[in-house]
Amino acid sequence: MSWEVGIDEKIMLVAELFFVILGLIVGSFLNVCIARIPRQESIVFPNSHCPHCRKPIKVYDNIPLLSYLLLFGKCRSCGQRISWQYPVVEVLTALTFWATFVLLGVNLKAVILLIFFSSVVILIFIDLNHRILPDVITLPGVLFGLLFSLLTPVQDSTAELVLRTFGLETSNAIFISFLNSFLGALICGGFLWLVAEIYLRVRKIEGLGFGDIKLMGMVGAFLGMKLALLTIMLGSMMGAIIGLLFIKLCGKDTRYELPFGSFLGIAAIISALWGHELISNYTHTLYRF
Numbered sequence: 001m002s003w004e005v006g007i008d009e010k011i012m013l014v015a016e017l018f019f020v021i022l023g024l025i026v027g028s029f030l031n032v033c034i035a036r037i038p039r040q041e042s043i044v045f046p047n048s049h050c051p052h053c054r055k056p057i058k059v060y061d062n063i064p065l066l067s068y069l070l071l072f073g074k075c076r077s078c079g080q081r082i083s084w085q086y087p088v089v090e091v092l093t094a095l096t097f098w099a100t101f102v103l104l105g106v107n108l109k110a111v112i113l114l115i116f117f118s119s120v121v122i123l124i125f126i127d128l129n130h131r132i133l134p135d136v137i138t139l140p141g142v143l144f145g146l147l148f149s150l151l152t153p154v155q156d157s158t159a160e161l162v163l164r165t166f167g168l169e170t171s172n173a174i175f176i177s178f179l180n181s182f183l184g185a186l187i188c189g190g191f192l193w194l195v196a197e198i199y200l201r202v203r204k205i206e207g208l209g210f211g212d213i214k215l216m217g218m219v220g221a222f223l224g225m226k227l228a229l230l231t232i233m234l235g236s237m238m239g240a241i242i243g244l245l246f247i248k249l250c251g252k253d254t255r256y257e258l259p260f261g262s263f264l265g266i267a268a269i270i271s272a273l274w275g276h277e278l279i280s281n282y283t284h285t286l287y288r289f
């Protein structure tokens with residue numbers, strides 16, 4: 001038996017490494033977007049600079065993850081701490097790129113998912129920092145989700161179910177895919193809007209922002225209704241658990257505003273990658289009892 005790595009496995013390892021590095025580089029750009037979009041600054045000019053001393057960051061100090069580790073998380077000029085968020089965004093992006101490659105390989109669907117994940121990572125951290133989900137990302141997100149459904153099929157059975165309910169039938173796969181995307185955006189955005197309205201009427205305070213509703217419109221347009229509903233479920237569970245822990249451990253009061261959009265974003269990434277598997281495992285377990 002040979003313990004050497006075969007040529008195919010070597011190529012696979014190199015490809016995986018390529019996607020990790022690509023993810024780190026894209027993550028580094030996402031950091032710029034996260035910092036500048038809320039301030040309505042250009043994401044292209046000027047070059048990166050230290051937020052404390054404003055000195056431009058040298059090219060060799062701007063290598064994703066590596067520079068942060070080599071500089072022990074401190075600015076070379078002024079020695080102030082660089083936020084932990086920079087490496088976290090880079091590593092998270094790299095992980096999503098790696099997982100997408102391993103699960104889907106290289107194809108149009110994977111490219112579309114990477115665009116989706118990159119937008120979602122920006123939203124996760126802007127919501128975490130500022131409790132906003134900027135329209136400049138969510139609204140084009142809805143539009144691109146709808147457009148991309150014309151290029152690769154959105155896997156969902158909602159469109160066919162709705163058509164059948166109205167006694168309609170079509171074998172046009174592109175139309176069905178687009179309808180799945182459209183219904184995903186409409187139903188999930190609408191569902192969250194309804195929850196927001198009820199919450200507002202009952203508790204007299206705003207629990208959900210319009211940003212969350214638009215974000216779910218975007219998730220629905222990209223993933224279809226089933227995975228988007230799974231996103232809402234997972235995101236709410238995460239929010240409830242982490243929220244309770246936060247209140248218990250950190251002594252925050254119950255009005256502490258959680259970054260719900262951040263939880264929805266993380267849930268959307270999980271749903272997009274493993275959602276169909278999660279749903280089928282769950283229904284299998286249900287049938288067993």
Ligand SMILES: [Zn+2]
Nearest residue numbers: 050053075078
């Ligand atoms: Zn500095």
